[in-house]
Amino acid sequence: MQFHEDGYVTGDPIIKRPAGIGLNRTAELPVELDVLIVGEGPAGMITAAQLSQFPGINARLVERRPEELLVGQADGIQARSVETFQAFGFANRVIDEGYHITEMSFWKPGTTNPSEIVRAAVAKDDELNVSEFPHLIVNQARIMQYFGEVMRQSPTRMVPDYGIEYLSHQIDESEEYPVAVTLRRVAGPQSGEELVVRTKYLVGADGARSQIRRDIGATRQGKQAAHAWGVVDSLAVTDFPDWRVKCAIQSNDGGSILHIPREGGQLTRMYVDLGEVAEDDNHAVRETPMSQIIARANQILHPYTVDVKHIAWSSVYEVGHRVTDRFDDVPAQERAVRQPRAFILGDACHTHSAKAGQGMNVSMQDGFNLGWKLAHVLLGVAPTELLRTYTDERQEIAQNLIDFDKTWSSMMAAKPEDFDSPTELEDFYVRTAEFPAGFMTEYKTSLVCGTQDHQDLATGYTVGKRFRSAQVVRRAEGNPVQLGHLAQADGRWRIYVFADAPAAGQPSKTTDLGEWLANDPASPLVGADLGGRRRREWFDAKVIYQQNHLDFELLDAPAAFRPVYGAFDLMQYENVFSADPETDIYAERGISRDGAVVVVRPDQYVAQVLPLDAHSELAAFFEVVMPH
Amino acid sequence: MQFHEDGYVTGDPIIKRPAGIGLNRTAELPVELDVLIVGEGPAGMITAAQLSQFPGINARLVERRPEELLVGQADGIQARSVETFQAFGFANRVIDEGYHITEMSFWKPGTTNPSEIVRAAVAKDDELNVSEFPHLIVNQARIMQYFGEVMRQSPTRMVPDYGIEYLSHQIDESEEYPVAVTLRRVAGPQSGEELVVRTKYLVGADGARSQIRRDIGATRQGKQAAHAWGVVDSLAVTDFPDWRVKCAIQSNDGGSILHIPREGGQLTRMYVDLGEVAEDDNHAVRETPMSQIIARANQILHPYTVDVKHIAWSSVYEVGHRVTDRFDDVPAQERAVRQPRAFILGDACHTHSAKAGQGMNVSMQDGFNLGWKLAHVLLGVAPTELLRTYTDERQEIAQNLIDFDKTWSSMMAAKPEDFDSPTELEDFYVRTAEFPAGFMTEYKTSLVCGTQDHQDLATGYTVGKRFRSAQVVRRAEGNPVQLGHLAQADGRWRIYVFADAPAAGQPSKTTDLGEWLANDPASPLVGADLGGRRRREWFDAKVIYQQNHLDFELLDAPAAFRPVYGAFDLMQYENVFSADPETDIYAERGISRDGAVVVVRPDQYVAQVLPLDAHSELAAFFEVVMPH
Ligand SMILES: Cc1cc2nc3c(=O)[nH]c(=O)nc-3n(C[C@H](O)[C@H](O)[C@H](O)COP(=O)(O)OP(=O)(O)OC[C@H]3O[C@@H](n4cnc5c(N)ncnc54)[C@H](O)[C@@H]3O)c2cc1C
Ligand SMILES: Cc1cc2nc3c(=O)[nH]c(=O)nc-3n(C[C@H](O)[C@H](O)[C@H](O)COP(=O)(O)OP(=O)(O)OC[C@H]3O[C@@H](n4cnc5c(N)ncnc54)[C@H](O)[C@@H]3O)c2cc1C
Known part of the structure; x- marks a missing residue:
């Protein structure tokens, strides 16, 4: 956790300073919004928690219920979800509690x-x-309370708007806020009153009986x-x-x-x-x-x-086991000509049995996938085409889930005499554990996901799968840390540079890459401010050396990994690492001793594995998702 | 963490249900109190946090400052303090933050x-x-905020009373509330106003320039x-x-x-x-x-x-390096005839350099030592003689600290040429690490600390030193857990029964001990209600078997380790363990394969190591501190 960089702030450092929208948050729903989320379920809450991190984005979440969910519904928390909670800052508390x-x-x-x-x-x-x-069990209500806390403690001080029901929406691309949404108050003194808000994007996280699903004309497949x-x-x-x-x-x-x-x-x-x-x-x-x-x-x-x-x-x-034909408002035949304005997530687009304990987990990954994409597009960091990748990526995952769930449910329902072998059920459970744990997701090549051409440079970081943490030693103070746990849900791209053989300060491809990243006009880190941040602050660039941490000096690492930041122009100390001699991330993750660059998306999925000298490929990848 | 045993309660389970004093806590300072603590420093706050756990105890803390400490003072947190925070439920958050x-x-x-x-x-x-x-570094202000949170979330919903200064006190043993304390408001609209409250006990945690130290006539030794x-x-x-x-x-x-x-x-x-x-x-x-x-x-x-x-x-x-001659109001010559009513803690009784980073740590251990003793005496669980052991135990620790600190400070101040060997300073640092980490404390034999007669049965649990955790497997669900981390600051005695060779359900000394604990009239667990709890609820009795957890059944463990509790008379599932085959607590802590009973105090210090069949010694020990 990093804090106090602009001076000591008393109290819990998890509580961020209010900024942007959060300086002047209105109790009443504004008439113009960047994002309107419908539904306080796991899908809606993670999307809200993600968007609440951006001071410049005006997002609200409406929920029909008069208050937060108090008890019930799902309770299985797969390891991938706990990994996600880590990025939102509450994993350890859930682990203690669950x-x-x-x-x-x-x-x-x-x-x-x-x-x-x-x-x-x-x-x-x-x-x-x-x-x-x-792998944990905690009530869904508690998970939503944790996300609620993240929202309240975010720079925008977001809280859900309860007692408001979504009725319908209309899209008019000629307007600055193209989506006109009709809502109705269903609790409180003005109950029954209708209101219209205009938003740039509509997020339908309104559950299995989703009205937004119907309104965008998506249809459910399956029995x-x-x-x-x-x-x-x-x-x-x-x-x-x-x-x-x-x-x-x-x-x-x-x-x-x-x-x-x-x-x-x-x-x-x-x-x-x-x-x-x-x-x-x-x-x-x-x-x-x-x-x-x-x-x-x-x-x-x-x-x-x-x-x-x-x-x-x-x-x-x-x-029932069902998945909708698309997860946004753009029918297949129109995909070339227009970009989505409305999305559906979670139970609104896929339902399945509770047997594999996937209920809220997959729904949260939907929201985690969509949240940063909306932020990047709204802040002008990425082109609107990025939004299409939400349906492309998540629909296939939903289909895989339904298929897996069907197999697992029917096996659990089968009588003992139906099995070929007496241990068939438990063997299947152990063999397929990676799926229900949430780690089989592997996104296809797209504008946010590269190819596997250089996969041999880091066999443990499959392009399209989530970045798996491993222990390294932070050079600044010699502490062993989990590299992946340092990644927060802050909308930043991560560039992990696994160094080639020479130590910091020696001529090497790593030194050249550091130089290029910090100074070359083609570098994704170089350029004018973007979306309210210095351009390089959209990146979290870390370097990991092969030497033991006492065998090189922090100050010998390239400046790209020690950027200046904050109100006092202080140096970032915490982005230079050494492979832990006891666990050796190079061996654990199959990283080439010639080094590799691993690019990771804001939602923790590996987007690229490249050689250290592939400067132009790196530039080309980011020229699409973060054009200069 | 155990919760929901009386029905599901929504929200953070760390927040306890209000009870007793907490149901009707007055904003104004009551005129009659069980305990008045003076000083919102680490010593005062841990004492308050401990006392706040007992619904039946009316304790208040007054502090001269108009609000909580916002920044500054000490910042070194030794491992023993983090272990203590674990008992108060916030260790993992401080670990994440520090x-x-x-x-x-x-x-x-x-x-x-x-x-x-x-x-x-x-x-x-x-x-x-x-x-x-x-070993952590976190601002003292934050640690006090954590304790403040523990107090607010306790059954008594305690909060410090700011802007109130201690002036003087008088003791009259003929009164039900023998200590009359004169206070003055030093903030707010009634600033300047004096008030008198009567209390059973006065806790002086009022820092290096303590007025209470002067008022009880204690004097500082040292240069x-x-x-x-x-x-x-x-x-x-x-x-x-x-x-x-x-x-x-x-x-x-x-x-x-x-x-x-x-x-x-x-x-x-x-x-x-x-x-x-x-x-x-x-x-x-x-x-x-x-x-x-x-x-x-x-x-x-x-x-x-x-x-x-x-x-x-x-x-x-x-x-300066100084320690007072006693830590309570009873001069040496009167110790045989009267029991203490006023205590001093922390900097009020010992000061030393900041070099060894002991500032708040030793002060907190003073409060942790005193807190449960006050609670047991106030609730009629223990005799008033218990209170004398506070001075007896803590004064020696303070003296050791001053001695250590003098050596360390002068070594750090010495010039390189003064050393016999060039590595003398760093060698000393490494060799003596257990002292500044807080683990050298070893209390002498007293009514709350037994002898080392049976020390050979558990060489890793020195009588008088703190109980060191180790990993075991909980039988109920096969999870590896840290045995010591399950101990909360709840004022309970812990009885760890390390089983002899037979498995649960077999005839054994462990089975006999379980039978005796649950049913014998001489057993400390058997008897009438005490201090607002069932008598057996003053104990946390756990059993650890040598077998792997799948080699015996939970329900075969003696009933003493599966007590019935709560509103629905449910069975406690979580007190039966198995030695983790990978770490083996018997080997790690030198426990005899013939078994041993390890009795641990509410402040985590080992009070007794006994053979499994030493029923009468066990009875005799508790007959003194918890007479029937
Ligand atoms: C009653 C119930 C029991 C369940 N039991 C289990 C279980 O035992 N095990 C399991 O794994 N899963 C269970 N689930 C499923 C699991 O809870 C879901 O998979 C998960 O919650 C999906 O999250 P979501 O965010 O997509 O939708 P949901 O959690 O369903 O959230 C949708 C939210 O949208 C709100 N909403 C709907 N329409 C509107 C509207 N028009 N305007 C405003 N708000 C609206 C709803 O009130 C709801 O709060 C259960 C679901 C329900 C509803
Ligand atoms: C200014 C300062 C700087 C320090 N710097 C360091 C450092 O750099 N490193 C280090 O290790 N230690 C430092 N210490 C010491 C460290 O803070 C103490 O060892 C530790 O706080 C001891 O805790 P305590 O609870 O005994 O007393 P304290 O933390 O001193 O708390 C005593 C409290 O009692 C209050 N009080 C005093 N008299 C009255 C009264 N009559 N009525 C009501 N309230 C009263 C005071 O306002 C104070 O809040 C510093 C202490 C101070 C005061």
Whole structure:
């Protein structure tokens, strides 16, 4: 964390100084906006939290509910989400608070007495060690509260506007604020009143029954038939030995429970399978009484019993596997001629079962993908074409998710005798762990994602996949730090320069690259101010040397990695690193000893891997996304 | 962290539900109090934070200043303090926020050109690996803000009362509230007004010039002559290569600087030695202009220069090595006949140089030692004799500190030619690291500290020293956890039962002990309610088995380690552990394979090491501090 660079500020350094919009934030919704977000779910909140970091962007979030979500809905937090929280500054607090999944138990009918379940296997949750972050369970309401805190503590002091419902919108490209949105107050003294606000962009994070999806004419693909689960968050007394372990439980009569311990040491969630919902059910399944669901759970758990003492939250959750044909307002045939103005995110564009615990995770990655793109376009940093890449990138991810979820759900629903091998279910769980953990996302080549031509220079940093952290030593004070954890959700591009063999201060390709980055007119870091920042402040350029940190001097690193900043023109000390001799990032991430440049997007995805002397390729890449 | 056990509570689970005093906290100072603390420094704040955890205790803290401390004073946080913060729930946030000291550089006059300093050595700060917690630098003001947050979020919703000055007190043991304290408002509309409050106990955390010290007739031992340093917290531009490293810098002309990088990546502190203060100086040294101190720093740093751009805080800090003859109001000759009513803590009873970075650390340990003792006596859990142990335990620690500090300060002040060996200074630093880290404290045998008769059963848990954490696996869900980090500052005794060889459920001494603890009338856990809690809730009894966690069942552990608690009579799941096969706490802490009981005090000090079958010794120990 960096702070006090403009003088000591008392209090929590996480709270940023108000700036721009935040100096004079109006309680009332302004009539003209840069971005209007509809829906206070995980998708809407992360988008808002990201946009709130830019003092120059006037973004608001409206939500129909009269107040914040207090309890319920999803609770699975994949490691990729925790990695994302790190960028927003609250990962460690969620880690302290959450339940950590490290194991999963599989319970099946016993072989001697199939009417009683037995513990058939215990699998490690992250056998493949895909991340340094844990897999957590924390209530969705809490995650949204954390994002709410990020917003309030951001320079723009953003807070959601509750009790306001989206009704419809119209787009007129001839206007400065092309999207006219009709809203209605649904809480408070003026309840019922309609109002119109004009915005540059509309973000539809309005959930599975999205009105914005309908209004932009997107249609849902996939089968209509939904699957239903009785979801019970409860406090209970039980003799079931694995009450604090995540369990897949299958009984002899075809029943199944997905059992998930929750944060705090007592609360747990049971997903009791209620089966496929008939086409003509008309949501009748939602009327299933909780007592019936708990009785069913007891049947499945036999010979164990669960005495539910208190229900904290419950729901009959009914959902189909569906994805919309596009995630913005531009139909395929118009994509060449106009850029999007409205977007849909999260459940508004993809729904799937809760079994793989993806609910809020994928929705947040939608918002993380869109947020910085909107900021760059609004601030004039990037061309409007950037916005198209949102649908291009996220729709494929959604489709993969639905496919994975279908396989996983049907495996969990299958009877033991349907499997080829007795360990098929747990083997699949372990083998595919990278997918539900959120790390299989691999974006295709586009204007924000390069090719894999030079992938051999850094085999651990696949172009299109997220930048995986590793430990390095910071030269300035010799501290071991996680390189990836230094990246904040600040909308900046990151340029990681992994040095070739010579040390800092020696003639080398790294020294040449540093010189070029700092001084060449073609360098992306050189040029006039852009979007309210010095141009070079849109970049976070770091260098990692192969030598031990005491074998070279900080001040010998090229000036590009020690830029001057802040009110007092101080030198940045914290961008020069050394490979930690104990962990060696070069070995861990397959980086060539001849060095490599790894370019990482503001949403943490690797955009380029290049040789150290590929100055012109580097220039060409940024000339598209950040033209001079 | 455990929460939601009485139903889901939305929001940050760190915020406890209001209870007792906190349900109806008055803005105005009540006329009758259980404890009155004077002084919002580290000593006063930790005492207040500890007492605020007990709904039944009415404690207030008065401070002369009109508002909280905003900046300045001490900044070194030893690992023992971070361990203490863990118990108060904010260690990880301070760790994220602070500067981490991992190395120290030693700069000396060059051998070829002694007028220029050169880097002579770099030493690891914690070569001996004395703690899993780091050594940090964070402003004292921030630490007090963290404790302030703990107080506000406690059941009693405590906040300091600012703008109130202590004047004097009188003790009359015949009264229910024996201490009558005269205060004066020194801020706000009623400024100047005097008021009298009556309290059961008075805590003098009123700093080096303590009035309470004088009022209880304690006297300071040690030499009068003080040493002075110019302390400058600044933002600067420099070519000194180790600006972000803790440095001891000695120049040829006898000058010396202790240089300390600060939190946030830019701020640093220089202690520029101004030498011994003459007896007749009359604080004239405090008038030394900052420009002169900075000029002196530049002289010492030659050939490097420091261009100070901004001074965040500065002070001429003048201090002698002194400790008072006692830390409470009872003179030696009266100790047999009466118990203390007034205490002094922190700088009020010991002062020393800033060189070893002990300022706020030792003061906090004073408060942590006193806080739970006051609570136990006030709630009728322990006899009043307990309070005497405060002076007994802490005065010796203060004396050790002064002795250590004298040695270290004179070594740092010595000229290079005074040393026997060129590496004497850095060798001493590394060799004695456990002392300034706060881990050399070893309390003597008393009613709260047993003997070392059975020390061989757990050689890593020295009776009288702090309980050092180690990694174990929690049986309930298979998570690796730091055993020591589960201990909160909740005033409870901890009983760690390290099992003998048989697994849970087998006949063993552990099984017998569990049975005895839960059911025997002599067991400290058995008996009538005490101080507003079930008697067994004054204990946190945990068991650690030698088997891997999947080789026994949670439900086979004795019921003493799975107590029923909370509004719904739920079972506690989180007190049964297994030695982590990778780290093996038995090997790491020298625990006998025949098992051992380790009793730990509410302030984390080991009070007893006993064999598993020493039921009567265990009963006897607690019969004194928690009589039936
Ligand atoms: C009742 C319920 C139970 C669920 N249970 C589970 C579960 O057990 N496990 C699991 O993994 N997932 C569950 N989910 C799904 C999970 O919560 C979603 O995947 C996740 O919240 C998606 O996030 P989102 O931001 O896309 O949408 P949502 O979280 O659904 O947020 C959409 C928001 O938009 C608001 N909104 C909608 N229309 C308008 C409008 N016209 N104007 C203003 N505001 C509007 C809604 O009030 C809502 O707050 C559940 C969802 C719901 C609704
Ligand atoms: C100006 C200054 C600079 C310092 N600089 C350093 C440094 O550079 N490095 C270092 O290691 N240590 C430094 N210290 C020492 C360090 O801050 C202390 O060791 C530490 O704060 C001790 O904590 P404490 O709680 O005992 O007392 P303090 O932190 O001194 O707190 C005592 C409090 O009591 C209040 N008080 C005093 N009398 C009354 C009264 N009659 N009524 C009401 N309130 C009263 C005071 O206003 C003060 O807030 C400095 C101290 C001071 C005062």
